[in-house]
Amino acid sequence: MPNEETDEQGEIILSDLPDDELVKQMHDDLYDGLAEEVKEGTNILLERGWKADKVLNEALVSGMTIVGIDFRDGILFVPEVLLAANSMKAGMAILRPILVSTGAKPVGKMVIGTVKGDIHDIGKNLVGMMMEGAGFEVINLGINTSVEKYLEALKEHRPDILGMSALLTTTMPYMKVVIDMMKEEGIRSEYIVMVGGAPLNEEFGKEIGADAYCRDAATAVETAKRLVAERRATA
Ligand code: B1M
Numbered sequence: 001m002p003n004e005e006t007d008e009q010g011e012i013i014l015s016d017l018p019d020d021e022l023v024k025q026m027h028d029d030l031y032d033g034l035a036e037e038v039k040e041g042t043n044i045l046l047e048r049g050w051k052a053d054k055v056l057n058e059a060l061v062s063g064m065t066i067v068g069i070d071f072r073d074g075i076l077f078v079p080e081v082l083l084a085a086n087s088m089k090a091g092m093a094i095l096r097p098i099l100v101s102t103g104a105k106p107v108g109k110m111v112i113g114t115v116k117g118d119i120h121d122i123g124k125n126l127v128g129m130m131m132e133g134a135g136f137e138v139i140n141l142g143i144n145t146s147v148e149k150y151l152e153a154l155k156e157h158r159p160d161i162l163g164m165s166a167l168l169t170t171t172m173p174y175m176k177v178v179i180d181m182m183k184e185e186g187i188r189s190e191y192i193v194m195v196g197g198a199p200l201n202e203e204f205g206k207e208i209g210a211d212a213y214c215r216d217a218a219t220a221v222e223t224a225k226r227l228v229a230e231r232r233a234t235a
Contacts, residue, residue, distance in 0.1 A: 014040050019048065023059050026091075030063035031070075033083025035090040042091040052098040056126075060091045064122070088122060092129070100132035107134070108228040111153045112163035113141030115174040120167035123197065123217070127163065130217040131224060136161075147178045154182075154191060160228050163220070164210075166197040176208040183209075192227045196220060 014037065017025060022041055029037035038060075045055045067084045070076040076084075110131055114124050121143050128138045139157050141149060145164075154162060162182075166172040175195050182188040188209075195205050196214040205213025211227060214220035 015044050019045070019050075023062075026059045027063040027066055030060065030084055030087050030091075031067055031076075033080060033087050035083075035087040038087040038091045039094060042094045046094070046098075052095045056092070056095055056099070060088050060095075064088050085122060089125075092122075092125070096129055099129050106137040108161065108224065109137045109139070109157060109159040110161040110163050110224065111139045111141060111150070111157055111159045112165065113145030113150060113153075114143040114165045114167075115171050115178070116144055116146045117174060118166050118168050118171035119143045120165070120197075123167065124163075124165035127165070127196065127214075127217045127220045130221050131163075134221045134225065136224065147174075147181050150178050151181065151185065151187075154187065159191065160231070161192045161194055161224055163194045163196070166195075167199065169199045172197065172199055172204065173208075175210065179209045192224075192231065194220060194223060194227075 012025060014022060014025060022044060026038060026041040029041065041059060042055055045059060046052065064084065067076060067081060071081050110128075112124060112128055112131075114121055124143075125140070128140050132138050137159075139153060139159065141153055150162065150164075153159075162178075164175045164178060166175060179188065179193060182191070182193075192212075193210045194212045194214055195208070195210045196216075200213055202213050212223045214223050
């Protein structure tokens with residue numbers, strides 16, 4: 001028998017759920033890798049007047065945190081996590097135009113990429129999106145970025161900031177490889193270097209010679225604005 005929130009086939013009708021249950025259902029759908037359902041839920045919350053960053057944090061990022069815990073504990077495996085990641089990206093694609101819409105002229109330029117050996121890109125893309133939303137021009141180099149590719153991009157685009165992301169303890173040392181090569185080439189002081197990713201911390205950022213470690217996308221935006229303003233004031 002269908003109840004108030006299910007249809008004839010017993011499927012849940014997302015639009016009939018109150019906000020809190022819809023968010024929980026979206027966490028389940030993300031966990032199960034159901035991209036269409038995650039997209040539908042994202043649209044429903046926006047139609048109900050939710051701000052894009054609230055949908056992002058409460059429905060998508062929190063859902064991915066649950067996936068991360070079960071991945072760590074060996075309950076979920078790579079194929080399932082890939083499906084979950086794709087569902088998250090499907091929701092993010094809807095939020096992207098809203099998060100980045102800004103008529104202002106660029107307040108600065110950033111080149112960002114996930115370091116060599118690492119294919120995690122959700123957090124890096126989120127940082128890129130939020131930076132664009134704050135008025136920065138962002139050149140996204142993608143994943144598995146070699147030192148050569150970073151340096152080429154710096155020469156080609158002449159950004160204010162180089163952003164690097166790493167999600168693995170085995171790939172985070174590569175950030176130092178890039179910074180050391182910038183020093184070797186005598187170009188380190190021309191750029192602000194910002195780093196981020198779940199296994200990093202403030203101390204690691206200092207140790208490798210970055211200008212800032214950013215724990216999340218919002219911190220990255222605040223830090224970028226502050227450091228660019230400081231640099232321009234002393235130029
Ligand atoms: Co992977 N993975 N994964 N994974 N994965 C982690 C990172 C892990 C913590 C899971 C776990 O064990 N709990 C673990 C790493 C352990 C460690 O080294 N400490 C892990 C592992 C082990 C692996 C593999 C080795 C698994 C295997 O093959 N056995 C493998 C590695 C592949 C490789 O890269 N070579 C692997 C593969 C994968 C998938 C492909 C299945 C998939 C990635 C899909 C994709 O990205 N397109 C995946 C996923 C999805 C995860 C988890 C579950 C989620 C990551 C994520 O997207 N988080 C992750 C567990 C976790 O982190 N809880 C895990 C959501 C995102 C919004 O947050 O990326 O932290 P985050 O970004 C934040 C901040 O960190 C910060 O701002 C972002 C937004 O607020 N930030 C920056 C990030 N980058 C920044 C750059 C900046 C500033 C801020 O620059 C200025």
